Each structure stands twice: as C-alpha cells, then as structure tokens.
Ligand code: NA
C-alpha cells in the first residue's frame with residue numbers, strides 16, 4: 012500500500028518532514044473552522060424554519076448566507092481532505108503496482124501529485140485577480156432592504172484554501188519523489 | 203483538431219487518467235484546462251473559465267445542505283440507531299427462510315428514510331448484521347453481499363443525495379424526485395427479499411445453510427415488547443420528524459437535512475449514545491466527505507463547460523436523434539454507458555459527466571425527466587456493487603477489518619444483488635408508473 | 642469584396658426555453674447578420690446558454706473577463722452590482738406594460754449618464770436593448786380580496802420582490818421558481834409572487850388556484866451588452882450592427898411576450914385557476930402600506946456613487962407622462 016496520509020510520508024529529511032508536519036497542522040486548523048461552519052449552517056436553517064413556522068419571522072438572507080458559506084466550507088476542508096488521503100481516486104491499479112514494484116508505485120504516485128500541484132497552481136493564479144477585484148470593488152450579495160453582505164471574505168477563503176491545497180500536493184509530490192529515490196538507492200545497495 | 207475531436211479525446215484522456223490513479227477531480231479539471239486551452243488557443247482564458255466555474259458550481263442553497271444530509275447519516279450510524287433497527291427487523295423475520303437477510307434489507311429500507319448516502323448504510327450494517335449472519339451459518343460472501351446490495355436503498359428511498367444532485371443538474375423538483383424514489387425503492391427491497399429467499403432455498407452452496415432459529419431473542423414476552431419499543435423509538439421519531447416535517451409543510455426537502463441532522467443529534471444525545479467528542483469526530487468526517495463530493499462537482503462542472511465549448515454535446519444530440527433509435531433504444535444505450543462507467547467511477551461523477559450530454563437529448567425526445575432521473579440513479583447505483591471500483595464494497599471491506607474476507611468475496615456476494623437491481627431497473631423502464639405513479 | 646470573419650461568443654445563463662434566450666437565436670443573430678450584409682464583415686457565432694459558459698448571475702463577470710463578447714445580462718440577478726437597472730423592482734405598482742418599462746429604462750440609458758457609467762465599471766458596453774418580465778401577480782391557495790387576507794400568510798417571492806410584502810402582514814420568504822409548486826403543495830408557503838409566463842409552465846394554479854391581478858408591475862430584467870474593450874476595437878459597421886440587433890431583439894421579445902402572457906393567463910384559468918383583480922382602493926392601500934423602499938434603494942446606490950435619485954425621478958416622471966396609474970408616487974420622499 013502507498014502511504015495515505017501526509018503524516019505517514021516520513022522521508023527522514025528533517026526539513027521536509029518538519030514542513031510536512033506544519034502544513035498538516037495548518038490544514039487541521041482550517042478544517043476545524045470549516046467543520047464549525049457546517050454546524051453553524053445546521054443551526055441557522057433550523058432557526059429559520061422555526062422562526063418562519065412558529066413566529067412568522069424567517070431570518071433574512073439565509074439563502075445567500077448558505078450559498079456563500081458552502082463554498083467557503085469546501086475550500087476550508089479540501090487541503091485536510093487531501094492530507095488525510097480522502098480525496099476520491101481510483102487507486103486499485105496504482106496500489107497493485109506499488110505491491111509488485113514499490114519504487115515504480117511511489118514514482119507514479121509522485122507524478123500524480125505533481126499533476127495535482129500543477130492544476131491547483133493554475134487555479135490559484137486565476138483566483139488571485141478575482142479576489143483582488145471583488146475586494147477592491149467591495150462586491151456584495153443580497154437585496155437592498157433585506158440582507159446585504161460582502162462577498163470578498165468568501166473569495167479570500169477560496170484563494171487561501173486553494174493555495175494550501177496546492178501546497179499539500181507539492182509537499183506530497185516532494186516526499187514521494189524522495190521516498191522513490193531512497194528505495195532506488197536501497198535496491199542498488201542490497202542486490 | 204476539431205472541437206468534437208477534442209471533446210472525444212478528452213473522454214479518453216479522462217478514463218486513462220482516472221484508471222492510472224490520478225484523483226478523479228484533478229483528472230477532470232486538468233483535462234478541462236488543457237481542452238479549453240486547445241479550443242480557445244488561450245491558456246489565460248482557460249484558467250479564468252475554470253476559476254469562474256469553481257466559484258459558481260456549488261454556490262447554492264441546495265449544495266449548502268449536502269453536508270447536513272451526510273451529518274445526519276453519520277450521527278445515526280455512530281449512535282447505534284441502525285443496530286437497534288436491525289434487532290427489531292430481525293424479530294419480525296426470524297422464522298422465515300433467509301429471514302436474517304430479509305431483516306437486513308428491511309432495516310436498511312427504514313434506515314434509508316433518514317439517510318441520504320449509501321456509505322452510511324453500508325458502514326452501519328456491516329458492523330451490525332454481518333457478524334450475526336455469519337454466526338448462524340450464512341457464508342461471508344452472502345452476508346456481505348446482502349449488506350452491499352441493500353445499502354443502495356439509502357440513495358433510492360428519500361432523502362437521497364443522488365436525487366438532489368440529479369434535481370440540480372436537470373432542474374427538476376427535488377420533492378417530486380423524492381416521491382418518485384419511493385416506488386422503485388420499495389420494489390427493490392421486495393425484490394431483494396424474494397431473491398434472498400430463492401437463493402437460500404436453491405443455492406445453498408452460495409448462501410450456506412442458515413439456522414435462523416438460533417438468532418438471539420430476549421426471553422420474556424413482555425420484555426420483548428418494551429425492548430422493541432425502546433429500540434424502535436429513535437428511528438421512528440426521526441422518520442416522523444423528517445417526513446412529517448416535509449409533508450406537513452413545516453420545511454422543504456432541502457431544509458430537512460438541517461432538521462434531520464439536528465434531530466438525530468438531539469435523539470442520540472438524549473439516549474446517551476453520542477457525546478461531544480463523538481459529535482465533533484463525526485462533524486470532521488462530514489467535512490471530509492463534503493469536500494470530496496463538492497470538489498468532484500466543481501471539477502465536473504469545469505468538464506461539462508469544456509464539453510459544451512467543444513460542441514460535442516450538440517453533435518452527440520444530433521447524432522443520437524439521427525440514429526432514430528427511439529426512446530427505448532436511447533435509454534438502453536444510456537443505461538449501458540452508466541453501467542460501464544459505474545465499474546470505475548463513483549456515482550456523483552458519473553451523473554455529472556453524462557447528464558449534461560444526455561439531458562438535451564432526453565428533453566428533445568419528450569422523456570419525463572423525473573422518470574429519467576430514477577432510471578439514471580438506479581443504473582448509476584449498480585456501479586456501487588461492481589468491480590474494480592465499487593464504493594459500497596470498499597466501505598464494507600474497510601469497515602469489516604477482517605483479512606479472511608477478501609474484496610473478491612464481497613464482489614462475488616454482491617453480484618446477484620446487482621443483477622436484481624438490473625431487473626428492477628428494467629421494470630421501472632417498462633412500467634414508468636412504478637416511479638411516477640405516486641406523483 | 643473580401644470578407645472578414647469575426648468570432649463572437651454569445652452568453653446567457655438561462656436555457657433556451659426562456660424567451661429572452663430564444664430570441665437571441667431567433668432574432669438577435671439573424672438581425673445582426675442582416676445588418677452586416679454588404680459591410681465586408683461577417684460574424685461566426687458561438688452560443689453559450691444554460692450554464693455552459695456562465696451560470697445565471699455569472700454573465701456579467703464572463704463578459705467583463707472577455708470570455709464572451711456579447712451577452713444578455715439578467716440585471717435582476719445583479720441587484721447590488723447594477724442597482725440602477727433594478728429601479729423598477731423598488732417602485733412596485735408601476736405599470737403592467739413591459740413595453741413601457743423597457744422603453745423607459747432604455748431611454749434612461751440615454752438621458753442619465755450614470756446608467757451607462759454603471760455598466761462601464763464592469764468594462765461592458767450597453768447596446769440599447771433588453772428584456773422585461775411581465776406584470777407580477779399573486780397566486781395563493783386562499784382567496785385574496787384585500788391585503789387583510791394576507792395576515793400571517795407565508796408568501797414566497799424572488800429576492801427583490803420580498804420587499805413588496807413588508808408591512809402587509811404577510812410573511813415574505815425568498816424563494817425559487819423550481820421549488821414553488823412542491824413547497825406550496827406541502828404547505829411551506831401559502832402563495833407566491835410570480836409572473837404569468839413563469840407560473841403557467843410550472844402549473845402553479847394546481848396548488849395555488851387563486852390568481853390575483855395585483856399589478857405589481859412589469860419589471861426591467863436584463864440588457865444586451867458587449868465586452869467594452871472588444872467592442873471599441875470593432876469597425877463602425879460591426880458596432881452599428883450589434884446595436885441594430887439589440888433593437889430588433891427587444892421588439893421581437895415584446896411581441897411574443899405579449900401573446901404568451903395572454904395564453905398563460907387563459908391556460909391557467911382553463912386548468913383550475915380563478916382570476917380576480919384587486920380593486921384600485923386595495924392596490925392603493927397595499928402600496929401605501931409598504932415602507933419607502935425606493936428611498937432605501939436610492940440611498941444605498943448613492944453611497945456607491947450612482948445617481949439613483951436622478952434615475953428614480955426620471956423613471957417615475959416618464960411613467961407619469963405615459964399615463965401609468967401609479968397608486969403610489971415613489972419619487973415623493
Ligand atoms: Na435515503
């Protein structure tokens with residue numbers, strides 16, 4: 012089996028392992044905030060339902076708040092989801108490869124994570140100007156007379172979440188490459 | 203390369219990337235990026251289109267409640283409410299041939315009324331039902347197959363995450379889809395029971411020779427009654443809360459996720475089945491599942507935009523219409539594609555990849571999109587049971603944590619149930635009223 | 642004569658079943674092509690509707706970023722980005738006539754520079770056409786003869802129209818057309834504020850058979866626009882043709898809308914709906930019961946440096962001049 016979580020990827024190089032551990036902590040912190048967001052949504056909808064049904068007083072802006080926050084919640088969780096090895100993938104073939112030829116398995120997995128880093132890197136560079144724009148213009152959602160809220164905090168979370176996700180991909184790619192080369196060296200030294 | 207060629211090449215590229223183990227969402231997004239780049243000859247625009255798609259695709263009330271349906275399912279499973287339901291169903295069926303298997307199916311059907319995801323059902327009943335079935339003489343293969351098969355009820359009987367997803371993509375009423383899911387769900391449960399009876403009767407080599415009467419029963423009649431009530435109460439309360447609230451006009455099917463999750467937490471806490479620590483762990487897990495599903499949806503939106511830009515959907519639509527295979531020919535073709543994709547992809551990805559392609563065709567043929575939705579979900583769910591990537595089977599394997607029961611055993615055990623699903627699917631195609639009659 | 646071909650992507654987030662999308666294909670493109678005949682230019686169109694390039698409410702950003710060159714921006718879904726174009730939603734009980742609303746707002750774009758400026762903030766060029774939604778009405782599962790009947794009733798409405806229920810005793814809830822039927826059926830809502838051409842295909846009369854003509858008014862809802870940097874680079878003949886097309890689009894839209902509204906109202910009555918018209922006194926009572934939402938709107942837009950008061954006065958002035966009933970003069974603040 013390939014190492015699944017960021018914590019399992021010990022390379023033996025202290026700077027690399029330390030960076031991986033710090034990054035892991037960061038993703039945990041973000042995930043905690045996202046999880047609180049889920050519980051908050053639950054309470055908010057329940058209050059809206061009770062307010063509307065029992066007191067004729069729905070909470071203003073619930074649809075806007077929910078649609079904004081789910082985007083934030085997802086981007087807060089993504090990095091930790093990847094770090095825990097829970098981002099959906101069909102790993103049957105690559106695991107088989109890793110059993111038969113561990114070095115090749117590690118190498119292929121490293122390439123996979125490098126591809127993920129590349130793609131999320133592209134997204135981050137595209138999110139950045141969008142965030143600057145919505146912040147600069149103080150773009151808002153909602154309706155005058157009902158509920159108005161700025162949208163840039165959510166766009167900031169999307170940018171930050173994508174950045175950390177990219178960092179986790181890079182971290183895993185680096186660690187896997189190191190492990191692949193280490194096991195290559197091992198194979199050479201013990202024929 | 204023409205647009206249509208780029209579109210076709212992208213399909214091939216995605217399959218190759220996914221099979222080689224690249225994360226599904228990354229495969230979709232990466233191919234979309236390269237595809238749009240080729241189509242528009244502009245990498246900046248490709249990145250910009252992807253980033254807008256990322257922000258638009260999940261930013262809606264309907265997606266906002268996805269985590270809540272997940273949370274409700276996980277709380278219920280962690281609080282042991284699934285086990286209680288199984289115990290009670292077992293008392294009901296214990297004198298019937300294959301009764302324990304039927305009890306598993308029945309408990310799953312009731313459990314399905316409060317959970318929106320199959321993963322929860324599979325996990326709960328692996329822990330609860332499999333050891334019991336093996337103890338009284340079912341083969342491990344058959345026992346896990348029953349759990350795998352009946353876990354799909356969780357997504358068919360409302361509430362259902364897949365039906366919500368279909369409602370979003372096809373712009374159909376989620377409430378109507380939920381209602382239409384009841385008929386096929388009940389039919390599938392009954393078909394499973396019939397299948398279990400027949401297999402136990404005629405294929406002892408496959409099922410083993412169960413001795414149902416040894417199933418554990420409380421001694422005294424009075425304590426049986428009070429125990430049944432106390433075990434059934436939480437799930438009945440939750441079902442009453444969720445369904446009563448929806449059909450009593452207190453809240454919408456989308457809002458039901460929040461009320462159900464909150465209700466599950468309150469009931470579990472009242473029964474002292476869940477503490478703050480467990481609740482927090484369950485919430486974190488909810489977060490991971492949500493992120494994983496929503497990232498797939500984001501990537502699939504990117505991919506469907508790339509496809510639209512390539513002109514492939516319009517081309518395919520014209521092609522299929524020109525084929526003149528009729529409604530049933532088209533549905534047969536579509537179901538075949540879903541089952542093939544189901545071998546490797548997960549349910550939501552399949553729907554997100556195929557529906558943008560086929561919905562225009564279905565609409566142009568005048569197909570009832572509610573009926574079509576149930577056909578789609580049933581066909582997609584067959585993929586939960588088929589190798590190499592059968593999510594329900596994987597969940598059972600990882601929950602079971604027993605090296606003596608291999609993945610292949612579970613897949614073999616699930617095979618007859620996949621076949622029964624296919625038969626029910628044919629019935630729904632032949633008799634649309636099974637789904638739409640209730641509307 | 643040599644032909645030069647220009648590629649244009651045309652965007653709107655709604656699918657082609659909606660009239661304002663249908664006439665992009667049926668009217669706008671042919672009209673622009675016709676206007677270009679003999680100019681030496683042709684356009685290669687690619688049409689991106691129904692979320693294939695941008696979702697509803699994402700069109701403005703897609704146009705600003707140059708992902709599409711031309712599009713119809715549904716201004717009703719951009720209430721905070723384009724407040725001025727939403728003036729009609731904050732002046733309810735204006736006029737039942739979509740043509741009057743469309744022509745008035747179009748004229749405002751010429752007479753009030755701030756109207757065009759508000760588009761240019763998003764690097765977008767207003768092309769002189771658009772669409773309006775038909776006269777909003779009330780559909781309920783209980784009869785309505787007076788606003789007193791609304792007391793405590795839960796009425797769903799699109800975002801900005803929730804304001805039209807403030808002060809009436811009804812509970813206004815922001816809702817969504819796709820779930821109205823189901824939500825009224827189960828009883829989450831007792832009624833909706835909706836326009837006839839949307840209500841009829843959704844069969845809302847089956848669950849909310851009491852159709853009350855309240856004359857909330859037709860509403861300005863979208864504009865034909867182009868990416869400005871791209872538009873400025875185009876030869877004059879192409880610019881003129883794109884504007885010409887917007888006029889033809891507006892006209893064709895209004896004509897078909899008119900016949901569709903009649904068919905929708907007739908069809909809903911044939912299939913179980915009962916149509917009543919709210920008396921003028923009750924309309925006046927309703928309008929008077931509302932808070933001064935036009936003032937709230939104007940203050941918010943002016944805080945964003947947009948000439949909302951000027952737009953409000955000019956809009957109400959033009960409606961008065963055209964003889965609209967106006968049970969409440971929203972410019973009186
Ligand atoms: Na369910």
Ligand code: NA
Pocket residue numbers: 544545546547584585586587588589590591592593
């Ligand atoms: Na499968």
